[in-house]
Amino acid sequence: MTHSPAARMHEVSDETRAIVDMVLEYSRGRLNAEDTPLDKPLPAAELTRLAGRTIDEKGIGARKALGVFEHVLAPACITTDDPRYLSFIPSAPTKAAAAFDLVVSASALYGGSWLEGAGAVHAENEVLRWLANEFGLPAGAGGVFVQGGTLGNLSALVAAREAARDRFADAGKPRPDAWRVVCSVEAHSSIASAARVMDVEVVGVPVGEDGVLRGDAVRAALDEHGDSVFAVVATAGSTNFGIVDDIADVARAVAGTDVWLHVDGAYGLTGMLSPRARHRFAGVEHADSLVVDPHKWLFAPFDACALIYRDPELGRRAHTQHAEYLDTLTETSDWSPSDFAAHLTRRARGLPLWFSLATYGAAVYREAITSAIDLAERIAEEIDRRPDLTLVRRPQLGVVVFERVGWTKADYDRWSAQLLDGQHAFVTPSSHAGRVNARFAILNPRTTFDDLVGILDTMA
Numbered sequence: 462m463t464h465s466p467a468a469r470m471h472e473v474s475d476e477t478r479a480i481v482d483m484v485l486e487y488s489r490g491r492l493n494a495e496d497t498p499l500d501k502p503l504p505a506a507e508l509t510r511l512a513g514r515t516i517d518e519k520g521i522g523a524r525k526a527l528g529v530f531e532h533v534l535a536p537a538c539i540t541t542d543d544p545r546y547l548s549f550i551p552s553a554p555t556k557a558a559a560a561f562d563l564v565v566s567a568s569a570l571y572g573g574s575w576l577e578g579a580g581a582v583h584a585e586n587e588v589l590r591w592l593a594n595e596f597g598l599p600a601g602a603g604g605v606f607v608q609g610g611t612l613g614n615l616s617a618l619v620a621a622r623e624a625a626r627d628r629f630a631d632a633g634k635p636r637p638d639a640w641r642v643v644c645s646v647e648a649h650s651s652i653a654s655a656a657r658v659m660d661v662e663v664v665g666v667p668v669g670e671d672g673v674l675r676g677d678a679v680r681a682a683l684d685e686h687g688d689s690v691f692a693v694v695a696t697a698g699s700t701n702f703g704i705v706d707d708i709a710d711v712a713r714a715v716a717g718t719d720v721w722l723h724v725d726g727a728y729g730l731t732g733m734l735s736p737r738a739r740h741r742f743a744g745v746e747h748a749d750s751l752v753v754d755p756h757k758w759l760f761a762p763f764d765a766c767a768l769i770y771r772d773p774e775l776g777r778r779a780h781t782q783h784a785e786y787l788d789t790l791t792e793t794s795d796w797s798p799s800d801f802a803a804h805l806t807r808r809a810r811g812l813p814l815w816f817s818l819a820t821y822g823a824a825v826y827r828e829a830i831t832s833a834i835d836l837a838e839r840i841a842e843e844i845d846r847r848p849d850l851t852l853v854r855r856p857q858l859g860v861v862v863f864e865r866v867g868w869t870k871a872d873y874d875r876w877s878a879q880l881l882d883g884q885h886a887f888v889t890p891s892s893h894a895g896r897v898n899a900r901f902a903i904l905n906p907r908t909t910f911d912d913l914v915g916i917l918d919t920m921a
């Protein structure tokens with residue numbers, strides 16, 4: 462067997478075996494470590510100085526490159542699965558899911574088509590089917606794991622707009638001056654982003670003090686904008702507060718119209734798996750499409766969003782790419798995940814969740830989700846008890862938002878920076894209605910009440 466020197470990087474040899482061993486050894490250490498520090502970013506100039514030049518014609522070798530990663534680059538990345546990472550939406554992959562991500566890479570799987578990845582797609586579809594069933598969607602529902610909620614929302618809204626276009630064309634009606642999507646003013650920024658990409662207008666409808674979007678507000682928007690509205694988005698767990706819209710009421714407002722109901726549950730829809738919160742999501746079963754991010758509260762590694770259509774054919778019609786070199790794939794009725802979103806090449810990113818669910822079973826997922834909801838409630842009560850803290854809204858899921866009486870933005874910023882500098886916790890300030898606040902996003906099952914109380918104590 463003689464290979465050209467160019468095959469040095471690909472063939473199995475003493476050199477490549479040593480590289481594989483080294484990388485797996487590092488990964489084993491990281492996955493089994495109990496003392497991974499929280500870490501923090503460094504200024505770009507500092508990283509340039511510390512990392513040195515790593516790319517040249519000859520290569521610096523795996524040992525040195527891995528050393529740079531381990532000692533310079535990784536410590537400059539915040540450990541998102543740290544139990545005291547409470548900002549944004551944390552990440553907390555199960556050990557099985559994180560470990561299996563290595564298998565997905567090692568196996569050179571292609572997750573875009575049935576022809577190439579049938580086995581992987583089958584397993585991903587079993588997970589999607591399980592989720593669709595939890596959410597009360599009919600047996601025909603299905604979709605695809607895409608990169609994130611932003612792409613999931615965009616792909617769903619494109620399918621919705623496509624369906625509206627077809628409807629107008631079939632009726633011989635001229636298109637509206639502009640297509641419009643209706644959502645709460647507290648909907649995630651990715652809805653506005655999708656609207657920009659699609660060149661459609663967002664109609665942001667007001668919500669009450671409690672942050673919940675209801676049917677009457679949606680009805681008013683539909684009355685005002687008529688059939689230029691192609692979709693209504695209900696948020697199943699807002700990112701800033703974890704507040705769930707009244708989906709059943711929104712669904713009633715949409716019922717009897719042609720308007721597409723999309724449920725953005727990227728963060729919170731997972732809450733439906735917990736008996737404690739399930740009731741809050743009544744009405745999800747009416748969704749024409751929905752998204753939920755396994756990389757958030759379903760304990761999968763980055764990056765994965767489950768996008769599910771009630772009628773997958775509408776997703777396929779909107780998104781299938783046609784090209785001569787793809788005819789082999791698109792001229793069949795096989796289930797090819799590429800066809801259901803604005804993407805083509807894809808990693809089988811649903812497999813880590815599949816492996817973890819298969820390993821542990823669904824019950825412990827429900828327990829883990831319930832424990833976050835319980836902890837959020839407990840710490841909200843503690844915040845209520847402290848005279849110098851004010852709860853902004855009672856939590857519904859795992860997000861707790863509160864103010865420190867008398868603090869300015871500068872006070873919050875200084876406090877947050879000190880928490881990270883001292884490697885105590887990662888808690889960034891947020892704001893609501895022009896007022897700065899502090900926010901705990903709780904989802905990591907390793908986060909304890911004492912961790913949170915310890916952070917509150919630093920605000921005294």
Ligand SMILES: *Cc1c(COP(=O)(O)O)cnc(C)c1O
Nearest residue numbers: 609610611649651700725727728
């Ligand atoms: C996180 C989030 C998104 C965006 O998801 P990404 O995976 O970050 O792209 C959209 N909607 C809601 C409600 C979210 O919480």
